[in-house]
Amino acid sequence: MKKLVNWKVLILSFIIVFGFLAGLGSLVMDNGPNTSWYESIKPAITPPGWVFPIAWNLLFILIAFSLYFVWTSAKKKEDKNKIIWAFSANFILNVLWSLFFFGMKNPLLGFMDIILVWFTIVIMIFVSGKMSKKAAWLLVPYLLWVSFASVLNGLIVFG
Numbered sequence: 001m002k003k004l005v006n007w008k009v010l011i012l013s014f015i016i017v018f019g020f021l022a023g024l025g026s027l028v029m030d031n032g033p034n035t036s037w038y039e040s041i042k043p044a045i046t047p048p049g050w051v052f053p054i055a056w057n058l059l060f061i062l063i064a065f066s067l068y069f070v071w072t073s074a075k076k077k078e079d080k081n082k083i084i085w086a087f088s089a090n091f092i093l094n095v096l097w098s099l100f101f102f103g104m105k106n107p108l109l110g111f112m113d114i115i116l117v118w119f120t121i122v123i124m125i126f127v128s129g130k131m132s133k134k135a136a137w138l139l140v141p142y143l144l145w146v147s148f149a150s151v152l153n154g155l156i157v158f159g
Helices: 007-027 036-041 051-073 079-101 107-129 132-136 139-157
Strands: none
Touching: 007 036, 007 079, 051 079, 051 107, 051 132, 051 139, 079 107, 079 139, 107 139, 132 139
16 A cells, blocks of 8 residues: 655655745845855865855755655654754754854864765765655765765865
């Protein structure tokens, strides 16, 4: 028998990801890449500005679906607690990166944070993979994008 979509959890997953991660992250960015400060420090390999909102919105969709699939696959309260901790830690660190890098204009602090963001994505993939392979695979593009962003951030800090 085919499972029905749990619309409440699906909608809540999108609200959490777009409301907290995307929404709060954008509030602390101080216009982010659309500033002369960023234009003056960005590495030569930085993609054009229009790539970032497209990439991030696609990633937010994948993260929301991942959260949905792992949450609806979790059977035990212990598993749900692991999901909450892994995703929450990542979301908080992700928002902090926006604050540190763009809001405070501190690439070094941003770099230290983005390394932690990267590790929390690995943890999210590991935790999700135990309950839903689909949820884990949906996070791989996020890991790849943050890996690239880490290189860009590192080039700014270390030249």
